[in-house]
Amino acid sequence: MKKIINPDKNKWEEILRRPTKSVEDVEKTVYQIFGEVKSKGNEAVAKYTQLFDGISLETEIVSEEEIKAAETKISEELKEAINLAKNNIERFHAAQETDKVSVETTPGVHCWQEKKAIQKIGLYIPGGTAPLFSTILMLAVPAKLAGCEEIVLCSPPDKKGELNPAILYTANLCGVSKIFKVGGIQAIAALTFGTETIPKVYKIFGPGNQFVTVAKQLATKYNVAIDMPAGPSELLVVADESANAAFVASDLLSQAEHGIDSQVILISLSEPFLEDVEKEIIKQLPELPRNEIAKAAMENSRLIVVKDEQEALEMINEYGPEHFIICLKNEDVFIDGIINAGSVFIGNFTPESAGDYASGTNHTLPTNGYAKQYSGVNLDSFMRAVTFQRISEEGIKNIGSAIELMAEAEGLQAHKNAVTLRLNSLK
């Protein structure tokens, strides 16, 4: 943990730098696998599943029997917990639905806008050190609410060729149409081009390692949209003595255990409080089963003392954290002043874990500073706004000559004609 006391403004950039890596080596591999999946379909998918996951599967698609079997492997308590989370996520995302916008901009000129669901979407759920079935809730629930017709899920199989039962159970519960045991670059490539069994989709959602991230970026070159550019998870806490040092330490560690490249930052106006938190981190860390990961991540972390609230706020907006916890007496300064953050957590009893699982907000959020220009996943992420217009005879008379003049001025004669012909027909 690096402790920094009252840093000079010209040092901020260096202090707030994220531990991101270069992607050049990754890019070459991604291009190669995309090329093979595009030309050879399932044969290439099987080859890379064998290579990266060490398993040769008869078929990648998950069967009804496997889903049924998964259901028996989940405890009733966990099922209830998943249900509670699902209900809250449903309630919060259903409330995001917007009304149709309809305006008569000029007499006789009617314009309206309606949201339409993206018909086919792909969800990527990583395997590896933690089975992120909570991410299925965060993606499939709003997709279903939006009205997406086909929801395809890909996740890498384990050494036995299976998916974690919690992943299968949650996917089935949330109405995922098809589940495939395919991971990594080959999964993103399959969702991009389609194979004999895996459907091509219009938009791909979900987290992943560096390979998956670069693969999703490449997918955008083939007319596939993605949720957002991904990066390692991060948390920034601003706190004073009114916060509980043990709570703050537990929040910092909860984010640190995501991965060795996670980054956590604590900003405080008080050095003694910072030291209390540090002591708590040292106390809590060894108890965690994932302490190796959390410890490595804590090495990228920063404990910063700043001189006043305004400076703290400025620094936080400069960093643009994915998760932002506000835990101090004068919380309004930060609630009102925060501009760049993915998701904000307020008060002593609002751990970041709540948003990760069950409060109702989405946990798929912009990292790596992208909170400055991207929103987290929400209902609109699964929809597009389509505009409509109908112009009456009166309407074209009202705006026709303006269109003619503008088209003429841009040198687009055919555009002008399309209006002139209609206006003449009304004379």
Ligand SMILES: [Zn+2]
């Ligand atoms: Zn988290």
